[in-house]
Amino acid sequence: MKKILLVILAMAFIKIGYSQDYKFGKVSKKELEEQFYPLDSLANAAYLYKKRRRYVRLEARQLKLITNVHVRLKVYKKEGFNWSTININLLGQGAHTSENAYKFKAATYNLVNGVVEKTKLDKKDIFLEQKSDFLKVKKFTMPNVKEGSVLEWTYEIQSPYISNMDDILVQHKIPVKKLEEKVELLGWFNFNKRQKGYYPFKIHQSTKTNPSFQIANQVIEVLEENIPALKSEPYVNNMSNYAAALQFEVASIQAPDINMFQNFATSWEEIAKNALKSPSFGEQLNNTEHLEDDLKKLKLELTTTSAKIIAALEYVKSKIKWNGNFGQYCEKGIKKAFTEGAGNVADINLTLVAVLRELGLTAYPVLTSTRSNGIPLVPTVKGFNYVVVVVNTIEGKVLLDASEKYSLPNVLPLRALNWKGTIVSNNTNVDFVDLTSPIISNVEYNINYKIDEKGFIEGMNRKKYENLKAINYRNEKSNLDENELISTIEQDYNDIKILDFRLLNLDKISLPIIEMYKFEKEEGVEFIGDKMYFTPMLFAAINENPFKLEEREYPIDFGTPWQKKITSIIEIPKDYKIESLPEDIAVGMREELGEFIYSIKTDGNKIILQALIKINKGLVTANFYQEIKSFYKMIVDKSTEKIILTNKQHIR
């Protein structure tokens, strides 16, 4: 108790230390005069003060989660005007199960000829939009906003969803000068907390007796100052994964007053056990009657494990199509999804588990999180939003995802390739499975061509796509007709002309895709003086370094390991001789992260080029950034380097 008192005293002290008054309406002249945010002069807007307090209160004989919001925001530039429009999402349908917002107060402050001018928000300019059956949105935009305005608003939300605690967002797209977040969690609930992001912040914890219920509340506070804006960087799969935040989730309920005890997620074991007991997860696995007729046929036809796996995967893919929804739990249940022919990820992949088990295999559902949902580092239920399937075979674990039409055993779509999955089984110890695929995404070019005296090039290209590259190809290109596909390639490849185009294995998803064609290119080389210049890789050359920023804070995300292989045999015109060839090179990166090999040799009037670019990891940490950047620089330099040929007739 003494400690708490000390904390409170210390806080009081800090508050006194402030010259700025954060009471509602006490906007200072100094705030209005400020021309730019002192710590980030380019910020278009900044939160001067962002306060939110949440607690549970008895409201009209119903427990309600109360949220009090108070925001003071400064707009520095026109580009920051969009911060003056506020949307408040309110969930639910019906009087007792809906969230509602009350007690609106808002005003814009401007400095006009040295005088503070206040424009209040009129109630009639607050709109309530029924977005869909379960979602209402309160919307308003502040009046009289100018460059330099300070905006202030406050409101209260009452929600019947007392355990549904939104994240504390510490970092925003604009800087925050002062943040005060306070959550008083009712003692009945035990919450798991998860801190995420790269920006460090402190969590203050204490307890306090709730006056309405006479039970101890857990109090959590985040009190931070001068939080920098979250700035996006390219090649990050989901920027909000890296925003500093504190997430909550109910781990257990212990409410003797209402005779309720329940554990949700205190350990990985609990999560797995709860999932198994859930009617929309574990219990679904026993609902297999609707599959029986089809299963009888499959059982008769199949003998080997690998045949069973492939058949089951293709069977489920053909019966239930992904409706685009994620979910750790079934949306419809596997039977309904089957009859309707569509379902969410759990509907589909739990069906797959059921089918595999019926075929006598050891298959389990695996709880995972999509790349856009982030990484569940601690035991958590909210952290999961996706399900894949694992089969134990003699050769090892095989991962499957029937929600992706073009997936293969162990070749999953990009969205599912995220860290680790939790295997849901009856075992006392929970097992995890690595989802970052070791299977390499592969592209190979075989380009053989001939250059004539006029610089006309004709040749043949055979290009192979494997694994993730093939999934992407099938998703992107399978709807294009051949003419469209050809003209896209022609355009991408610097205006070559394609003849005799053939595309192999587009529908045979277990095989790599192969494009084969003859091509021609007029003026494929450059004549300068009596010399001929050309880049031997032609259209396969990497001309641009995608890593342009000087520094990087976040990991580089390739999805899976990958490689690109180029083999080229070039026949040069008879009247010409080689004057200069690029030098061979072979480099490797630290910790076997990647390698680049470029080798070129001649054989009579032929030049033989072999190049390999390889990255051995799907996710590369940011401390490798400079290395990756210079690795790419080397690749670009090398692949744009020219071969020079001299006309023999002109040799002096």
Add this chain to the structure above:
Amino acid sequence: MVALLLYSTVAYTQDYNFDTSKIPEKLVKNANSIIRFENVAIDIKSQKEMIIKIEKAITIYNKLASNYEDIIIFHDKGTVIKSVKAYVYNSEGKEIKKIKKSDLNDYSASGTNLYTDNRVLYYNYVPTTYPFTIHYSYEIKTSNTAFINPWLPIESYRQSVQKSVYSLKYPSNINIRKSERNFTNYNIEVAKETNKISYKLENIAAVELEPYAPPFKNFMPNVKFGVNKFNLEGINGEANNWEEFGKWYYENLLQSTFDLPEVTKQEVKNLTENTNSPIEKAKIIYNYVQDKVRYISVQVGIGGFKPMLASEVDDLSYGDCKALSNYTKTLLDAVGVESNYTVIYGGPEKRNIDNEFLSVQGNHVILNIPTKKGDLWLECTSQKTPFADIGGFTDDRDALVITPEGGKIKHTRIYKDSENYKKISGKYVLNNEGSIKADINMISSGTQFVNHLSYEGKTEKELDKLYKEFWSNINNVTIENIAIRNNKKIGEFEESVKFGAENYGVITGERMIFPINAFNVTNNIPKRINNRKMPIEVARGFLNIDEVEVELPINYEIETISNDYEIECEFGIYKLSIEKLSESKLKYKREFLFKNGLYPKEYYDEYREFWRKIAKNDKSKIVLIKKNI
């Protein structure tokens, strides 16, 4: 009559066989979707009541046609939706799903608006296999007769139509107007009876998209309808020509909104008292508005057509295109400058208000200022555009200008190709290692003014990335300094950038090779098309001029300089010339005038060739060789 209509609808359903193998091969070719039949029956009961019956069956072949899988019914307070029914059939024509009205979800259609009372009933079908057919019907009753569904039998590229029928019935006290377009190449059956007109079109094969083609609806058949007595969100109207229509519009939708407070009137009078020129006054007012307001859209009921009160905009400092244009108008009125509220279709595609066809049209509002030297046009929703410089969003098209005396159709500003300029000047220094240091200024104007307008207000990190992407032809760039200025007064957007880049010159043995033109490189050559069907349309031209000095590295001397190049044809003029200022200094000039125009399809190969030559010369190299020291 009603019974007859009902009978014919029923007959359709029974006649149709949704087995996809029965569809003529000609229609399947190139099609992502096929409209098996569409039957639209519109019955105008009175000035204030219209019933729309829609029945449609569409076969979807792949996910590129996925937006036709959905059932989308827009509605608002003035509409009643009845008898929604939908079925899905597999490729053999067997019913696989039945959809009820309760399966559809009701959403707000607010989009980017802050608020609107428009709503949408929506159903998204998730297909398990292709092809399949979705067949639906519904009925809408509405009091809005100002908008009558047009007949657009073919909605998009790669869509075939097996049968499309449209009928419009109207009472005898109402006159209908219609605008039939692009009927010539199609065999369209038109049946005119007393108080009824109908259209039918059958077996139209899918059309493929070709780059640089004119807008789709410029060559596809369509009919638009309007009535002389209509109802718009509860307000009755009657008009037989643009003049009457404009007068109705002015009196019912505008006049009551001109309530500018006296204080503001006085304020703007004071601001403009030092000049007598109406244009100068207008400039001051335009600036005043740009500094005061921002764009926020709220559309409720008649508010979708009627601007917010000027006093409200004055108070709140925000509004949509109607509100802000109207507000600017009242300010101009206060200082004695005439201006007119102008309804237009906004967008990069130059879409005219159909002069021949009187009806409520347009999706945007700007302001017209008639002057002795011609019309000026003001875009009032942007805080960044120069005065009377509307750019590519509303240029070169017919618009409806609403004056107190009535409406008239006028054509907005046409930008000459040379007015849309981008001028790059500066220099770069190449060193012995092949690195460059560049220092350049770029000025954009006309329709190019907006190219980088959004860069204004971006953070340093964002700009760093944007410029590196803009000059993606140069690798290993390090930006040293960026300065951006919106010179609104003279309508020029100015950018100056200093940067360095390693390995711009590629060293091969004794030689260093580098492309002389560093800052304006054409990469995209229009793709090859066999047997092109559409004419070529270049909607806007431009003029780009680059003049750059190049300092050469001291250890190298020039071995070869590519020859000057010039091409002139109907598509434009391109010149690249290199001047040797000294042994160590070059200057290149790249001038490219790209002309707007419409060319017959036979010109396409030539058009490609033009771009191919430009792309090639844009990459012209200089070869340096190491000096013998």
